[in-house]
């Protein structure tokens with residue numbers, strides 16, 4: 160029954176908060192309801208409520224999915240440098256990274272679900288119950304690794320927090336192997352997602368061997384960008400100790416990743432433009448537009464320029480060590496990758512379509528609504544888990560204090576129960 | 582009527598209504614809880630995929646389907662499940678020098694195969710090409726609309742499913758809802774497809790089409806002679822494609838596009854039969870396939886006959 164107590168505490172802790180917190184939660188809830196009602200509309204009338212059509216048969220949903228796989232993968236990969244450089248708060252890096260991973264994978268799965276024409280038939284994809292087309296369909300691989308990644312990370316986070324709640328040392332021989340599995344799995348989810356696209360000879364824009372490496376490097380730019388900002392916030396509002404040097408080190412590593420990412424983008428651009436085959440048309444559409452159709456041009460160039468600015472900001476020690484410019488860089492790289500891995504990856508692959516026809520796709524209002532709903536669900540889960548983690552790790556909520564506390568004390572926040580940092 | 586008979590009948594009736602009632606109640610409850618309208622029955626929701634069903638189950642499903650369609654469209658429906666004929670591998674050839682781009686095949690296909698009129702689905706796309714550019718897809722136009730065809734300086738290339746020997750679409754399908762039959766036809770189980778559209782991304786010929794909305798076909802235009810894996814009415818959210826008119830070719834008829842073509846540009850036959858017209862064309866004409874470099878190995882050939 161201790162676990163029930165843990166759950167009850169988690170819920171109580173979640174509702175603790177001031178006006179801003181409630182404003183944030185209210186905002187997310189409203190967005191979620193708005194998105195859900197958009198989805199119901201789509202469920203009833205079919206995907207005709209989106210602007211996808213036969214020519215552009217994947218769009219905004221799948222773009223968001225791809226981007227979020229990157230965030231999910233990279234937040235856990237941060238564990239590697241944490242080990243190598245022996246950063247002090249390694250447990251915290253692991254926990255918060257995994258919380259981000261869990262929320263992002265959940266959003267990924269939701270994005271796949273809303274993109275399905277017959278969502279209630281999802282069980283057809285399960286082994287035993289349905290017919291999983293394994294190993295030939297990469298989509299089944301993706302489905303499999305994403306779900307394992309979700310379960311694994313969810314288990315590790317819960318296990319670590321629960322043990323902290325019980326004031327027990329966690330069992331290293333359980334946790335360590337799992338963390339070590341989750342790192343290659345993180346690489347795995349993103350590689351498999353890249354293979355989903357690049358294994359298709361029909362779509363020249365994807366059919367390039369550097370797609371998977373590009374996915375990994377760009378993920379290593381966007382995932383840690385979230386963590387950087389999260390660490391700074393945690394440091395302000397809790398007694399989470401993370402040295403400036405660690406943050407700068409993360410930024411420096413990101414700069415290397417950004418460099419490789421830009422290099423790979425450059426290599427691809429060179430190959431396409433210099434060899435100038437008829438397949439150049441997709442890059443043309445992306446970077447310069449074809450005829451009057453210039454819809455993606457502003458996005459592709461902003462992505463590229465933001466990427467370069469962020470790289471400079473992170474590379475130059477002076478701007479890297481200035482938190483103002485550092486945070487600007489983090490936001491810029493986040494936007495840059497969001498465009499590159501989202502619409503910049505999906506739409507040009509379909510425009511023009513395989514028979515050379517142009518259908519100009521922009522997401523419909525329903526798609527925007529549903530996406531907003533999914534993002535708020537993810538943020539809500541993220542907020543919830545982060546609050547529980549903060550309460551247990553930094554504020555000394557554990558089984559003993561829980562027994563002594565009345566719920567209104569929890570609600571007010573407890574003085575005198577703050578654990579001093581050891 | 583013996584009492585026993587009567588008894589049986591009422592029993593059946595009871596069972597029927599009870600099941601109906603349960604289903605209606607379930608979907609009504611579902612609607613009230615979630616606001617979602619559920620458009621499939623519980624049986625359909627849990628139905629296994631067609632290929633693995635037993636004979637008896639298949640028969641039951643087909644009977645039920647025939648009843649359902651007959652009721653919906655006010656016509657007697659036949660849903661065949663005729664298996665492939667031993668020793669056939671269907672192939673198609675299209676004479677580009679004859680095609681005049683009239684799109685009669687497109688509409689004959691729509692009618693024969695019960696494609697949705699609204700939203701509009703066309704299994705055949707006719708591309709208008711410029712004479713001086715040749716068969717360059719990036720300079721083609723499907724939306725051509727002159728008062729009279731053929732237009733000066735243009736030729737026409739109809740494209741539908743190329744019925745590849747090495748199809749990408751079936752490889753990528755996560756649930757094996759689409760596969761190649763022994764007679765070479767690539768089919769879709771509409772009750773098994775989850776609508777992920779992975780196959781559409783993988784198809785190099787734009788041959789797969791999605792039911793973006795609830796398909797709509799006027800009652801008086803419906804074709805009641807159907808095949809389970811072919812032209813039976815579809816539901817929203819699933820993929821469909823050309824099946825070489827599986828309901829016709831498996832009983833020895835030509836596909837309807839072959840029959841309708843006013844200039845005889847379309848040829849169809851059994852690739853395994855050395856005496857067939859299609860084999861004659863392969864041997865004696867300059868044939869080519871679309872996007873040969875992708876190794877899809879189409880069984881749909883283009884040629885210039887004159």
Ligand code: SF4
Nearest residue numbers: 754774775777778780
């Ligand atoms: S859309 Fe249907 S047929 Fe196509 S890959 Fe997905 S489940 Fe298979």
